[in-house]
Amino acid sequence: MSNTKISRRIGIVGYGHLGQYLVEEIEKRSDVELAFVWNRTTEAMAGKVPESAILRDLSDFKHREADLIVEVAHPSISQQFGPSFLAHADYMVGSPTALADLELESSLRSAATGHGLYIPSGAFWGGDDIKKMADRGTLQALKVTMKKHPTCFKLSGEIEELNKTVTGKAVVLYDGSVRGLCPLAPNNVNTMAAAALAAHNLGFDKVQGSLVSDPGLRDWHIVEVELWGPGDMQSDRAFHCKTVRRNPATFGAVTGSATYTSFLSSMLGAHSKGPGVHLC
Structure with missing residues (x-):
């Protein structure tokens, strides 16, 4: 053989x-x-x-x-x-x-x-588990927040102009549907797109994306994934999980080192x- x-x-x-x-x-x-x-x-x-x-x-x-x-x-x-x-x-x-x-x-x-x-x-952490919840229909909501230094973004439209004004404090450039964000930051939010595809019962329209420009993040990209599962979200008695990933990154790099x-x-x-x- x-x-x-x-x-x-x-x-x-x-x-x-x-x-x-x-x-x-x-x-x-x-x-x-x-x-x-x-x-x-x-x-x-x-x-x-x-x-x-x-x-x-x-x-x-x-x-x-x-x-x-x-x-x-x-x-x-x-x-x-x-x-x-x-x-x-x-x-x-x-x-x-x-x-x-x-x-x-x-x-x-x-x-x-x-x-x-x-x-x-x-950089999408826990994707398999989220997909399993989506398969069962138990995933109620999903939010992905990405935080990077202003120089790490390749943007277009209004958020590009907003990012140019960021100097001291962190600024939320966008908070809304992932579908709306992808055309504005196609090189930066592939992690969010992967999340929307894994969470297929919610999709690009219902998965929420938040993009934060933070001058203090010279050496890191941060990705937060927050989800809600079975239970009553209104009374705060639903399953809830949040992960935070700190990815080392060269200053000004679009892609983190671990990616x-x-x-x-x-x-x-x-x-x-x-x-x-x-x-x-």
Whole structure:
């Protein structure tokens, strides 16, 4: 009997800091291999990615026969290629804020009939337990609060202008539905999008997101997850749980340090769950 490990072929879409990290880790391993690496500009990959692995036209992805395609580029990738990816491979969405678009979420769920659509948990703590509560219909409410230094945000619209005024005290930039926040901060609130997908009985409209700009957080990103389960919320006699995650982060970085290893674990675990949507 052969002892040769079966190697999964993984395609990486995006070669920013996270994409570079994933490519380096894949190259170190024997249980996975690079099917391809695509980036908006190929110059960034020169001398770093094997020439044979560079994919210059993303529409040619199917010829590389990847088992799993991992997006770490931009939410627009899922808009343009998500259903096509799922027709040929499992697909892991590194920018799940894209799914705040109801039409796209529906399209990807419909396409995930032969392969799996995987959502990385990232900095979202307790996702599996929350999904179980959502499956049983016992999850009544969920709120995710993210706190970062003002320089760590990539924003648009009114909250971008508000963030520019933050100097001394912490300021709440947004407090409302996750669906409303995702288009304003698509690079910052993937954790909230993952929460809305795990809490599927509530979804993007009913999961609450709060974004806080805090000048005092030079070395940390803080994520608070608060939920309410069975019982009477009105009389404060419902099940309640709150977790606080302090993620070390380089000053000004959009992504916390611990998120890299968490994302790698998610990528390695994104297989063998069959069709449908899976948190990983």
